[in-house]
């Protein structure tokens with residue numbers, strides 16, 4: 106049985122088609138991440154799954170049951186948002202149990218669930234505190250705890266880490282990964298963050314302008330993007346794209362090569378160019394290299410390579426690492 110099925114979901118706001126027919130199957134226990142540019146419809150899709158928004162057409166099935174007519178509380182889901190809106194007058198435990206009380210769960214069972222979730226999230230010592238007495242990261246963990254105690258079939262996370270600072274994001278990201286391993290629950294997660302998507306997802310769904318561009322394991326999207334959009338969206342720094350002579354030599358309209366898949370040498374390379382700028386990041390350096398005909402490529406090299414700005418370099422794509430695309434932007438498979 107699928108944990109979640111989306112069948113031809115369409116959503117129109119006034120004149121605007123925000124979702125243009127989204128189909129998706131999510132297996133039991135899978136961690137699925139939605140990525141895509143701002144405004145592509147990620148949050149709208151999450152809200153439709155949750156029942157907070159009604160689709161214009163299409164249907165949503167959760168655990169094999171059509172939930173189109175079900176209110177959010179009856180869908181077996183729990184959501185964690187970017188803004189976690191805890192009740193300031195309630196303790197951590199109070200915040201975590203409120204929805205359970207409303208659901209009619211008995212006191213002993215409520216306490217059992219809160220204790221279990223608090224232990225998982227390292228909140229046991231904080232249960233009597235109020236939100237004002239917690240750090241941002243702790244508050245976000247309470248918001249996650251509030252979702253866990255409901256023991257949902259499906260967790261929905263909408264950019265849950267985006268209000269946290271960089272170090273906390275990393276910690277909380279690891280905690281969410283651990284939580285997924287422990288609970289073995291199905292999780293759907295929206296993010297703008299490439300690292301979150303690549304590290305958390307069993308499966309990434311790339312959306313653009315309300316259309317699913319590709320669904321696959323992170324490593325497959327990275328290695329075998331179906332089209333120019335996915336190729337350019339997954340990976341940081343972005344894949345380089347070259348047209349004209351460079352692409353014709355490979356029987357393609359456009360070729361793509363990732364910055365980390367280009368070898369730099371002083372002679373004998375496939376392409377020759379001039380270093381325009383270098384960015385030193387500590388662990389590695391990004392070289393911005395101008396090629397003949399006005400193209401520019403980014404090359405990622407280990408920090409110790411001392412290549413000066415304005416010097417001439419030879420570049421060679423690593424074997425098998427050139428991505429070829431046709432006129433319509435679709436990948437040409439060998």
Ligand SMILES: Nc1ncnc2c1ncn2[C@@H]1O[C@H](COP(=O)(O)OP(=O)(O)OP(=O)(O)O)[C@@H](O)[C@H]1O
Pocket residue numbers: 118123141142143144145146147148149150
């Ligand atoms: N209630 C609404 N009424 C009208 N238009 C809306 C409404 N909600 C969302 N939209 C529009 O739908 C489109 C998709 O919005 P949505 O919030 O789903 O995008 P998103 O991919 O989550 O974006 P972001 O990454 O910026 O959060 C946007 O163009 C947005 O302006």
